[in-house]
Amino acid sequence: MVPKFYQHALAMAFAIHEINKNPKILPNLTLGFHICDSYYNAKLTYRTTLELLFKGQRFVPNYDCDGRKNLQAVIGGLGSDTAFLMADILRLYKIPQFASGSLDADEMHSLHPHFYHIVPSEDRQYMGIIQLLQHFRWIWVGMLVADSDSAERFVQTTEPLFSQNGICLAFVQRIPRQPNFDDLGETIATVSHKIYAPLTNQKITACIIYGESLTIAWIRAIIFLHDPENTGYQTYRKVWITTTQMDFILTGAEMFWGLQVFEGAIAFMIHTKDLIEFGEFVQPIKPGWNERDGFLKDFWEQAFDCFFGETVPDNEKCTGEEKLASLPEPLFDMHLTGHSYSIYNAIHALAHTLHAIYSSRLRHKIMVEDPDVVLQHIQPWQLHPFLQKLSFNNSEGETVSFNEKREIGGGFDIMNVVIFPNNSFHQVKIGRVVPGAVEGEEIVIDWDRIVWHRGFNEVPPISVCNEYCHPGFQKKSKEGEKFCCYDCALCPAGRIANLTDMDDCFECPEDEYPNENKTGCLPKLVIFLSYEEPLGWGLALVALSFSLITVWVLGILMKHKDTPIVKANNRDLTYTLLISLLFCFLSSLLFLGRPGKLSCLLQQPAFGIIFSVAVSCVLAKTITVVVAFMATKPGSNMKKWLGRRTSNCIVLSCSLGQAGICSVWLGTSPPFPAFDMQSLTEEIIQLCNGGSVTMFYLVLSYLGFLSLVCFTLAFLARKLPDTFNEAKFITFSMLVFCSVWVSFVPTYLSTKGKHMVAVEIFSILASSAGLLICIFAPKIYIILLRPELNTKEQLRRWKKE
Incomplete structure (x- = not known):
C-alpha cells in the first residue's frame, strides 16, 4: 500500500467519529463504512464495485442476498479513470457517487446524472496554470502525463489553450500506470529511456505533470536510475x-x-483546512488501536520500515511505540491533504442528507420509528432531491453545497514544495485559484514567497526555446518549428519594440519617432520657418532690402516725374507697379514665423492678388506700347485707346479675376494652421494647410496665364520703333518671372518641412526682384548716371536717326 494514502481512510474514520458523537445529526444512529481498493486495474474496479453492491454470503450480481445491506452512496475514486469506471455501474442503479478527486465536471455531468463533485472541476486550474506560465514567461514547457484516458483529455484540452496564449509544448511524454515500484525492472528501464532525455534538456525549465500520485514515484524512480547519489541538481x-x-x-x-x-x-492542490481535531484524532493511533482496521499493520511496516512477528530480528521489529508525527510528509501527513479533506466533506454531506430525509419524514409523520429502520427503507435514488438542495457549514465554517452541475464551488490552493537542509519536506501555501474571477486574474499568488530549486543560477528561471528577443527586435518564425522557436530580426524603419520578446514591432504615436536603437519613442520637434534662424532672418533681410530699394526707386521716379523717360510709359502704371512690387516683397513676410489663423488666411490670397496686380500692370504697359505704335500709322483710330482708362481697365479686370478666385477659395475651403506629422521622421511641421490644393494651383495657373500673355505681347513688340520702348525689358523680366514660377512647382513638391516655405518665399522674392530689376534698372541708370539722355532733344535726335 502507499503509506500516505492511509490518511484517506483515517479522514473517513474521523468524519464518522465526529458525526456519531454529534447528537444533532442522526441521533441514536451509529454510522459505519466499508473501504475497497481498485488496485489501479479496470477489471478489479468493476469487480469490486459489483461486490460492494451485491456480495453477501455469496456474490450474485443484481440480487440482494443480504437484507441488512442497503448501500446508499459511494465515495471515490481519487483518480478520474477509477471514478469513470465505477460510474459505469453505479449510474445504472442511480446510486449517488461522490468524487473526492478533481474531475471534468461537464463530462461527468453528461455521463452520470447522479455524480457529485465534492471538489471543484479540474478545468478551473487550466487558466491558473496558463497565468502562472505567462507570469514568468515560461513559453517552452514540457508535459509528463499518466498513460490514461483522463490524461489524454487533459492534453487535448490544454494544448490549444496554451497555443492561444503563446505557450508551446516542447514534448508530451506518457508514463505508464504501475502500482508497485519496489521492483525496478524492465518496465522502468524502458520508460526511463524515453523520458530521461527531455528531463535533462536545460532549455525546458518548466514541466507540467498530470496523473496520479504514483506518477511522482515513477519520475523519481527514473531519475534515481541515472543519479543514484542524488547529486544532479544542475542536470535535473x-x-x-x-x-x-x-x-x-x-x-x-x-x-x-x-x-x-x-x-x-x-502544486495545484484541492483546497483544504487544517483541522486541529484531526491531528488529535490520529495522534494516539498505534498498532491494535482498532481491530477492524485492516490497513494499519501494512501501513506501519512500510512507514516505519519495520516488521511484526516473533521471528523478526529485534533491530527490524516494530515496537508499536513509533510516532506518526515523526514520519516525513511524503510518507504521512498529520495535516489533512486536499483529497482527505474532500473525503471528510463527502461524509458530512451524506450524513446531512440522511438527516434531512429522516427529519422530513418525522415532520410529515410518515413513520415514527427508529432511525435505523427508517433509513433501511430509503432507496439511493431518493437521496438526489435532498443532495441537490444541500447546504451546510462544516466544522471549519466553510459552506458545502452543490451547484447546477452538482459541483462544489470554490477554487484550489497553490502550494510550493520546500526542501529543508535535513532533506525534510514541506508544502507551503503561496496562493489560490479564485473561483469566478475576471479573465486574467484567476490566480492570486505571493510571488515573493516562492522557494526555487537550488540548482538555478538565476531566479525566477527562464524556460524558452531560444533567448528572448531584446527591445528593438521582433520575432521571426523558423520554418518547420513551433512558433515558440524563432529568430530575432531588427525592427524595420519607423517601428520600435520597447519590450522583450515582442511578436511585432509597432509604430510610434504621430507626435513621436523611434530612437536610434528602436527601443523607444522620442518626442518630435515642432518646426516652422522662424525669424530667429539664419534662413528665416536671411530671407526677411532680403525682403526688407528689396522693399527699401523699391521705395527708393519709387522716390526717384516721383522726383523725376516730369522727365521724358518717366512720362513716356504711363507714370500711373509705373507707380502702381512699384507699389504692387513693394507689397510683393512685404507679402513674403507673412510666410515667416509660427503659422496662425490670420496669417494662414492672408498668405496665399495676398500673394495671388498682389502678384496679379503687378503682372496686370506689366501687361497694361505692354499693351500700351503696342497701341502707341499702331496709333502712329496713318489713318489709325487707335489713339482713343491710349488713355488712362484703358490701362486702368486692364489692371482692374485682371486683378479682379484673381480676387474672384481667391474669394471662392476663402469661402469654400480656406487655409488653416495645421501640423504635418508624416513628412519628416523626427520633426512635426507647423504649417498652413491650403485647404484646397486645386484652388492653390488655380491661383498659380491664372498668374501663369497673365504672365504668358504679357511675355508673348512683349516679345512681339520688343523691336517696335518707339522712344523708350519698354517691351524688350518687359520681355526679359517676364522670362525671369516665368522661369522662377515654372521651376517653383517641382521644387516645391520635392521639398519637405520648413524648406517648402523657404522655396515659396524665395520664388516670391526672385520673381519680384526680376520685375524690379529688369524693368526699372535701365530707367534708374539713365536718370542717375546718364541724365543727358533723358531730354526732349535726345528724343528728337533718336527719332531722326
Missing part, C-alpha cells in the same frame, strides 16, 4: 507544476531517495 533542475490529482509521495525503495529533485515545485 526543473520547476515542476503538478495538478490537483497528485500528491508528493514516496513508497517502497523510494523512501530512501528523498524528493530533493522536486524542490521548488509548484
